[in-house]
Amino acid sequence: MSARSEHDADTRRAAEWVRDSLTTAGLTAEIIDTAGHPIVLGEWHGAPARPTILIYGHYDVQPAEPLELWDSPAFEPTIRDGRIYARGSVDDKGQLFLHVKALEAHLKVRGTLPVNVIVLAEGEEEVGSEHLEQFIRDHADRLKCDAVVISDSAMFAPGQPSILSSLRGMAYFQIDVQGPATDLHSGSYGGAVVNPAMALARILATFHDDEGRIAIPGFYDQVRPFPDAVRAGMRALPFDESHFRDEVGAPALGGEAGHTVLERLWTRPTCEVNGLLSGYTGEGAKTVLPAKAMAKVSCRLVPDQDPQEIERLMKAHVARVAPSGVTVTVNHLHGGRPWRADLEGPLFDAARRALAEAFGREPVIVGEGGSIPVVGDFQNVLGAPVLLVGFGLPGENAHAPNEWLSAENFETGMRAMARLYDEYGRA
Amino acid sequence: MSARSEHDADTRRAAEWVRDSLTTAGLTAEIIDTAGHPIVLGEWHGAPARPTILIYGHYDVQPAEPLELWDSPAFEPTIRDGRIYARGSVDDKGQLFLHVKALEAHLKVRGTLPVNVIVLAEGEEEVGSEHLEQFIRDHADRLKCDAVVISDSAMFAPGQPSILSSLRGMAYFQIDVQGPATDLHSGSYGGAVVNPAMALARILATFHDDEGRIAIPGFYDQVRPFPDAVRAGMRALPFDESHFRDEVGAPALGGEAGHTVLERLWTRPTCEVNGLLSGYTGEGAKTVLPAKAMAKVSCRLVPDQDPQEIERLMKAHVARVAPSGVTVTVNHLHGGRPWRADLEGPLFDAARRALAEAFGREPVIVGEGGSIPVVGDFQNVLGAPVLLVGFGLPGENAHAPNEWLSAENFETGMRAMARLYDEYGRA
Numbered sequence: 001m002s003a004r005s006e007h008d009a010d011t012r013r014a015a016e017w018v019r020d021s022l023t024t025a026g027l028t029a030e031i032i033d034t035a036g037h038p039i040v041l042g043e044w045h046g047a048p049a050r051p052t053i054l055i056y057g058h059y060d061v062q063p064a065e066p067l068e069l070w071d072s073p074a075f076e077p078t079i080r081d082g083r084i085y086a087r088g089s090v091d092d093k094g095q096l097f098l099h100v101k102a103l104e105a106h107l108k109v110r111g112t113l114p115v116n117v118i119v120l121a122e123g124e125e126e127v128g129s130e131h132l133e134q135f136i137r138d139h140a141d142r143l144k145c146d147a148v149v150i151s152d153s154a155m156f157a158p159g160q161p162s163i164l165s166s167l168r169g170m171a172y173f174q175i176d177v178q179g180p181a182t183d184l185h186s187g188s189y190g191g192a193v194v195n196p197a198m199a200l201a202r203i204l205a206t207f208h209d210d211e212g213r214i215a216i217p218g219f220y221d222q223v224r225p226f227p228d229a230v231r232a233g234m235r236a237l238p239f240d241e242s243h244f245r246d247e248v249g250a251p252a253l254g255g256e257a258g259h260t261v262l263e264r265l266w267t268r269p270t271c272e273v274n275g276l277l278s279g280y281t282g283e284g285a286k287t288v289l290p291a292k293a294m295a296k297v298s299c300r301l302v303p304d305q306d307p308q309e310i311e312r313l314m315k316a317h318v319a320r321v322a323p324s325g326v327t328v329t330v331n332h333l334h335g336g337r338p339w340r341a342d343l344e345g346p347l348f349d350a351a352r353r354a355l356a357e358a359f360g361r362e363p364v365i366v367g368e369g370g371s372i373p374v375v376g377d378f379q380n381v382l383g384a385p386v387l388l389v390g391f392g393l394p395g396e397n398a399h400a401p402n403e404w405l406s407a408e409n410f411e412t413g414m415r416a417m418a419r420l421y422d423e424y425g426r427a
Numbered sequence: 428m429s430a431r432s433e434h435d436a437d438t439r440r441a442a443e444w445v446r447d448s449l450t451t452a453g454l455t456a457e458i459i460d461t462a463g464h465p466i467v468l469g470e471w472h473g474a475p476a477r478p479t480i481l482i483y484g485h486y487d488v489q490p491a492e493p494l495e496l497w498d499s500p501a502f503e504p505t506i507r508d509g510r511i512y513a514r515g516s517v518d519d520k521g522q523l524f525l526h527v528k529a530l531e532a533h534l535k536v537r538g539t540l541p542v543n544v545i546v547l548a549e550g551e552e553e554v555g556s557e558h559l560e561q562f563i564r565d566h567a568d569r570l571k572c573d574a575v576v577i578s579d580s581a582m583f584a585p586g587q588p589s590i591l592s593s594l595r596g597m598a599y600f601q602i603d604v605q606g607p608a609t610d611l612h613s614g615s616y617g618g619a620v621v622n623p624a625m626a627l628a629r630i631l632a633t634f635h636d637d638e639g640r641i642a643i644p645g646f647y648d649q650v651r652p653f654p655d656a657v658r659a660g661m662r663a664l665p666f667d668e669s670h671f672r673d674e675v676g677a678p679a680l681g682g683e684a685g686h687t688v689l690e691r692l693w694t695r696p697t698c699e700v701n702g703l704l705s706g707y708t709g710e711g712a713k714t715v716l717p718a719k720a721m722a723k724v725s726c727r728l729v730p731d732q733d734p735q736e737i738e739r740l741m742k743a744h745v746a747r748v749a750p751s752g753v754t755v756t757v758n759h760l761h762g763g764r765p766w767r768a769d770l771e772g773p774l775f776d777a778a779r780r781a782l783a784e785a786f787g788r789e790p791v792i793v794g795e796g797g798s799i800p801v802v803g804d805f806q807n808v809l810g811a812p813v814l815l816v817g818f819g820l821p822g823e824n825a826h827a828p829n830e831w832l833s834a835e836n837f838e839t840g841m842r843a844m845a846r847l848y849d850e851y852g853r854a
Contacts, residue, residue: 168614172712181676187595187797190699190727191691192671194681197700197722198635204625205632244619249608254621254752264618272617273624274715275706280723285599285761287725288701295624296707298714300617325681334712370614 002037002060002127011123014059014093015040018121021097025104027119034131037123041142044103044117050425051146052116056378057096058125058152061088062399069401083404090405091398095151095391096121098410102418114425118145125152125374133377140381147347147424148378151413153368153390156237158406161355161363161416163348164388165230166266169301169338170371171310172274175200175318177293178327183279184289194325197278197293203328204295206321207271211257214271214299216317222305226267230343233365234262266367270300300369307335336373339386347385350423355389358416363389389416429464429487429554438550441486441520442467445548448524452531454546461558464550468569471530471544477852478573479543483805484523485552485579488515489826496828509834516832518825522578522818523548525837529845541852545572552579552801560804567808574774574851575805578840580795580817583664585833588782588790588843590775591815592657593693596728596765597798598737599701602627602745604720605754610706611716621752624705624720630755631722633748634698638684641698641726643744649732653694657770660792661689693794697727727796734762763800766813774812777850782816785843790816816843 002011015031015038022029022042029042037060045052064074064087072078077086084094099119106113120143122132136143155162179196180189209215226234241261245253255264264270274297279290299310311332322328341348343365355363368388379386391413397403429438442458442465449456449469456469464487472479491501491514499505504513511521526546533540547570549559563570582589606623607616636642653661668688672680682691701724706717726737738759749755768775770792782790795815806813818840824830 170614170714172714179677184675185797186697186699186701186725187597187727187795189675189692190796191695191697192680192682192688193675193677194679195699197703198631200703201628201631201700201722202635204628208625208629248611248616248620250606250620250752251754252621252752253619254750255619261619265616268618270613270618272613272622272716273628273705273720274613274713274717275708276624276627276703276720277708278700279702281702281704281721285723285725286701287597287599289699290701293700293703294708295628296712298613298712300614323681325677325679327678368614369617370612 002124003063011037011060015123018059018096021100022119025100026107027103027117034135036131039123039135040121042117042119044113046112047114047116047425050115051427052118052144053421053424054118054120054143054145054148054378054382054384055099056120056148056150056374057099058092058123059096059121060123060126061091061093062126066401071402079407082407084407084410085402085404087403089403090392090396091403092125092152094405094410095413098391098414099151099417102414102421105418106421114422118143129374132374133381136377136381143382145382145384148382148384148386149420150375150386150388151390151417153388154392154394154396155390155409156364156366158393159359160361161359162366162390163343163351163355163363164341164368164390165343165365166303166340166367167338167372167375168269168369169305169307170298170334170336171301171307171314171332172296172298172334173314174331174333175203175295175297176329177203178291179325180289180291183291186287186289189289193289194323195289196326197290199323199326200278200293200295202323203318203321204273204297206317212255213257214269216271216313218313219269219310222309223269223302224304230365231263231267234266234367235260237262237364237366262367265369267302269302269305272298274298300371301338303338303340305338307332307337311335336371337376339376339379341386341388345385346427347387347424350420350427351387351389354416354419354423357419358412429551430490438464438487442550445486445523448527449546452527453534454530454544461562463558466550466562467548469544469546471540473539474541474543474852477542479545479571480848480851481545481547481570481572481575481805481809481811482526483547483575483577483801484526485519485550486523486548487550487553488518488520489553493828498829506834510831511834511837512829512831514830516830517819517823518830519552519579521832521837522840525818525841526578526844529841529848532841532845533848541849545570556801559801560808563804563808570809572809572811575809575811575813576847577802577813577815578817578844580815581819581821581823582817582836583791583793585820586786587788588786589793589817590770590778590782590790591768591795591817592770592792593730593767593794594765594799594802595696595796596732596734597725597761597763598728598734598741598759599723599725599761600741601758601760602630602722602724603756604630605718606752607716607718610718613714613716616716620716621750622716623753624717626750626753627705627720627722629750630745630748631700631724633744639682640684641696643698643740645740646696646737649736650696650729651731657792658690658694661693661794662687664689664791664793689794692796694729696729696732699725701725727798728765730765730767732765734759734764738762763798764803766803766806768813768815772812773854774814774851777847777854778814778816781843781846781850784846785839
């Protein structure tokens with residue numbers, strides 16, 4: 001529970017447990033302090049002629065509350081119906097641990113590893129990985145590797161191994177509209193003064209066309225289409241839209257015309273309102289002409305969109321459509337680049353073979369609508385390709401009570417990763 | 428301070444003071460309890476052959492806080508620079524009192540009045556006049572009259588007597604947009620789920636065209652144009668738009684094309700956003716796809732628009748433009764009819780003569796963008812025309828610290844009202 005300072009000692013104990021597990025497995029391991037929660041580094045460099053894999057995971061977890069909604073204690077792993085229930089079972093202690101155990105198996109059986117290995121376990125993933133990028137930069141020599149492997153995601157369906165091909169980036173804005181100097185009486189002034197909340201609504205309404213396409217000029221200029229093969233693979237996935245709609249609980253789905261639900265989530269950028277605030281929001285009626293209105297607006301980005309360029313386009317567009325009579329300010333609060341795996345080369349070939357072997361089924365390529373900024377950091381700072389291969393399952397309750405990891409996936413995932421090291425070492 | 432129950436005893440003392448003033452003036456007077464603050468009724472029926480005027484005013488006031496911003500005590504009337512500073516000086520104790528003193532002058536000098544008089548002073552005007560309409564209905568026989576006179580408004584400019592010709596009505600709505608069942612992660616779901624805040628913005632953006640006209644079909648069907656003479660008179664008023672803009676503090680004014688600022692405020696309906704709320708509104712960035720979004724929207728109405736008809740049009744329009752993927756609900760929270768004086772007949776003729784005589788200048792016809800529902804109640808229940816003639820001035824700080832009434836207007840207003848009774852009695 002990295003978010004809660006009263007659990008700092010627990011978080012440290014988790015780091016010590018990871019370090020000890022790595023040592024038990026046969027790696028050298030140490031805890032390295034940061035300005036936040038410590039980083040655990042495990043190393044094995046016994047195969048100088050072979051490539052080096054960096055395995056990244058995190059030992060911190062989301063708070064377990066509300067505890068009363070757990071059917072078994074959050075911090076006592078309990079197996080029921082083939083599931084390992086515990087906070088962190090899937091996100092990400094369990095998935096990190098299956099790598100550690102795969103390494104241990106190699107070392108116990110053969111006394112050696114088919115690749116050199118660095119295990120980097122951080123304790124701040126759930127609170128924004130604030131110190132990780134600097135750590136990677138500061139220790140770039142020590143972290144030098146040929147490939148990065150991360151297991152912190154889910155499979156598309158039970159029994160269906162999956163490789164994550166992309167993450168969306170982000171450009172998060174706050175738009176402030178200032179009209180009159182103070183709130184005014186909507187009777188005495190209404191009709192002759194531009195209403196900032198209405199002005200904001202009219203600005204927001206220009207962000208999409210009637211087909212759900214983003215209508216900010218230039219917005220799609222940097223979008224690099226996904227390869228046809230990847231799109232075809234996504235279209236072939238057995239995805240049940242009506243089940244998805246039921247899960248969402250909306251009367252219908254929506255989005256950009258001409259794309260499937262999965263394409264909208266994984267391969268297309270968005271422009272969403274995350275928050276709105278203006279004037280009177282309590283019960284009943286108050287006849288105020290508000291002085292100001294605010295919207296939080298964020299764009300999810302796909303390769304090769306750049307948050308800074310999107311900021312420039314957004315600001316230019318808003319300036320163009322803003323009505324006179326109000327002052328509109330756009331602030332870029334937060335940005336992150338999108339990421340896409342190239343899905344080719346020895347790392348991905350090895351992963352395909354390892355997963356197919358362990359699960360008895362060819363892996364599928366999936367995307368992810370969210371953002372994991374550290375993936376780009378690893379790739380950019382270390383110059384190594386990143387493989388995202390996870391063993392969670394839909395409905396796994398990550399971040400919620402009764403989080404679970406499939407016991408079968410834990411075992412098969414462990415076998416797959418042990419195989420991955422072999423396949424990659426042989427490449 | 429009718430809004431604060433800790434001042435109920437003070438409010439009652441004010442009622443007693445009004446009753447005693449009416450008695451001193453020579454009327455019979457009594458306090459009549461309601462479910463809220465009491466109503467003071469003064470009566471003089473000594474001229475059976477003459478018409479009856481009902482003078483309405485209110486003895487309750489807005490809270491005086493923040494007291495430290497007053498330059499002299501809020502409840503000790505203080506004359507500085509020709510202004511009577513006190514809470515209620517203009518709104519409405521002072522304006523009610525000048526009628527009482529005008530009646531007293533008649534009775535002291537002549538021993539009689541030129542008309543029969545009913546003075547109705549309520550104590551709940553500042554909290555919505557909740558019990559007044561029922562009181563008027565319950566006492567319709569006793570309140571039977573030929574004309575209603577209300578002094579609770581302002582003159583257009585110093586030295587310029589003014590008759591208020593219209594009040595806008597109101598239809599106040601809450602629009603709720605429900606999308607997914609719960610807030611969602613904007614990364615995992617964004618792009619495939621209709622965003623209710625964006626849907627709300629797009630709905631609101633359909634309420635006006637690019638010329639500032641309300642684009643809800645049928646919205647203007649019941650609007651009865653103001654007479655050309657009234658519009659011409661308004662256009663001839665010496666109104667300084669740049670001064671108004673400075674007062675408002677907005678970078679520019681706005682509104683419906685083809686109308687002056689005063690026409691927009693007084694003669695044209697509006698559709699305003701009074702409040703917006705959705706999703707995350709705190710500091711910084713939170714990547715939520717909100718489950719719902721809410722807007723408060725109110726329309727100011729002009730004769731002969733009807734709040735129920737506007738509700739019907741609004742609901743039909745919203746149902747037509749609402750996108751699929753969300754459920755939109757429109758609730759009509761509160762409505763009130765617009766009002767317009769016909770400005771003809773003996774009451775208005777008498778008022779014009781009395782004001783011209785007292786102020787040495789012909790009165791102008793002004794409008795009011797706000798709503799005073801009791802005006803319609805008097806007119807509808809008692810069947811008598813209502814004259815709105817007030818003696819406040821721009822900048823009078825009604826509802827604010829350092830509220831004032833021009834001492835000259837108090838005296839001249841008193842003379843004008845004494846004259847009005849004469850003129851109307853003679854009619």
